[in-house]
Amino acid sequence: MPRPLRIAQVAPPFERVPPRAYGGTERIVHGLVTELDRRGHEVTTFASADSVVPGRHIETVPEALRPSGYTGDSLPYMQLTVHEVLARQSEFDLIHSHLEWISLLLARATTVPVVTTFHGRLDLPWADALFRDPPRGLVAISQNQADTHPELPWQAVVHNGLKLDGSPFGKRRGEHLCFVGRVAQEKGIVEAIEIAQLAGRPLKIAAKVAPGGPERAYYDAVFEPALKAAGSSVEYLGELEQPDRDLLFAESFASLMPGSWPEPFGLVAIESLACGTPVIARRIGALPEIIRDGIDGFFGDDSTAMAFKVDRVADLDRAAIRESVLERFSVEQMTDRYEAVFATMLDRTGADELDGDDRDEGGDDGDGPEPQRIAIPIRREDRLGATARG
């Protein structure tokens, strides 16, 4: 239905699109690019040269920076990506940036409409200053993320979507739990070991560890000793690529997300649920928008509380869990919503042109459609969840 657009999709240069393993933003960009291309849009993806995307590909760096060992400052390469986009800005109807904060400067430096999706947390010391005089086109990936800045003129909340219908389901399921993520304190990896031991179940861990810096120090000082102390019931598998990660989910009794930071979305949750595997989690960030308490898994405030719920997972309907998450978090759903955002941005831009460059947006004479808030309605029962199953 919507007319084909010339869209720039702008990925950060740190991981390839799609990523080989870790890299949430780049997975989302890949899914979105693929689906927009399939729908007939003329998509140009700005990404590292080792990326593989349909449509046109503008190479920002010769190789994705993190896998190639770059640990330096993000500024120059993020800015380089912005400059590559600016050099070609006239070729696009719309620019969709995934560059986090510097997207806001991109939006100020171009006259092309910019949609900015934030993938990271927004409750950071510099956020209020950078969000002063916000541009249009801001998209949050969860209501929780948007709510950290309720004063912003959010264009929409668009939940992430993944191609999940190929996720394995109905495999031989073990009695063990699993943890998928990073070796980092805020991801709750040591709590996962605690929960498994309290619940009396084995645990398999698939987690990325940073080559250096505080995360590596955490690995050495905290995680490895905890792993050793736990003995043979806990197995550390290193970082797994996606098919192996999916298999791990599919074969696990439940997955654990005991992180203690405001997870802006939580892709691990939808990946686990897509395999029909319930999630036991702390009630943090956007997880209550994904995990329906008592249906898709359970929330608990500490390791004891989460361990207490583990055995109850046996009663959950795994086929229904899978079915619901495939419907709620598909690439198609996400793309529908972004297409609506793009349409609003472009209609509005047209209206602006008709009205001249007047900054005073009050007293609109009604020529153009009003900006639309395309927040996803979250049903009350989803948000609150059911604390007990009847």
Add this chain to the structure above:
Amino acid sequence: MPRPLRIAQVAPPFERVPPRAYGGTERIVHGLVTELDRRGHEVTTFASADSVVPGRHIETVPEALRPSGYTGDSLPYMQLTVHEVLARQSEFDLIHSHLEWISLLLARATTVPVVTTFHGRLDLPWADALFRDPPRGLVAISQNQADTHPELPWQAVVHNGLKLDGSPFGKRRGEHLCFVGRVAQEKGIVEAIEIAQLAGRPLKIAAKVAPGGPERAYYDAVFEPALKAAGSSVEYLGELEQPDRDLLFAESFASLMPGSWPEPFGLVAIESLACGTPVIARRIGALPEIIRDGIDGFFGDDSTAMAFKVDRVADLDRAAIRESVLERFSVEQMTDRYEAVFATMLDRTGADELDGDDRDEGGDDGDGPEPQRIAIPIRREDRLGATARG
């Protein structure tokens, strides 16, 4: 003579203006702000809240970031500074940015003329990409720095200037050498120890060490063992504040700059020369624009070559060294040159306005003055130096 301007001087948020100890960019900004204010301009300085500047002060962060322990990514706080400037852009005739690369995005996001002084090295992997479609107003702090990108439309080369007339001179001078800088491989701190030992003279070291990261690792793995091995003839004084640093220069027989990286300017050299203390250096970066070989000191290609020159320092005319550097690298000289750059930028902007927004800058009808290249003429004898004194 030039009319008073409303000038924004934009400092990075990492050190206060002026810095307590290390912080070359911030020292230059402080000198320039002070002199522009004295000359009647309406100066607004964007800098950390603990900065102390004449004129108006817009506080970008509550406290300079490095001294307060921040070791994170530079992007958000550099961008925050850009946003603070953009929020007030209409209040200025001209913006003078010292934010390195991100200045280029500031220039693209505002209609106010932007002068950008680069203080760091420019031969970095991302440089060519960021310098595509360069804005006007680019200033290098040395010809050597400018020469890394000869294709750029440099507005000027403006050597740094410091208030040097208060530098101590004629104090009781010792037989020891000194090294002032950072504990870092590229600064040649271990070579300084070597040179002193080869020359048979004591060495006093005043050097900053980073709290963490590769520089701290270098301190532990390389510098400290070298210091221990050198014994009592080498004294490490830590990081000194400016008056103590000046006293160290004034009391030293010569100072050593055996660094092996393209130093874009080399403030240490002019500080030493201002105390009448000759510099023994490697021929790197901008140093040949500052140190006249055989007059202000000597160049050598390795420790042996530099050590060989040490005793010859006795024959140099220290009063003449001091006099020349005070004339060549004063704040007044630097400010004169920046005022000329500002005038060119504003004349030219006026011409652009008369001619409309035409991007085609060829075929100018002569209404406005041509952009002027205000490179400092470097006399042949200064550039080549005299390799032997007669």
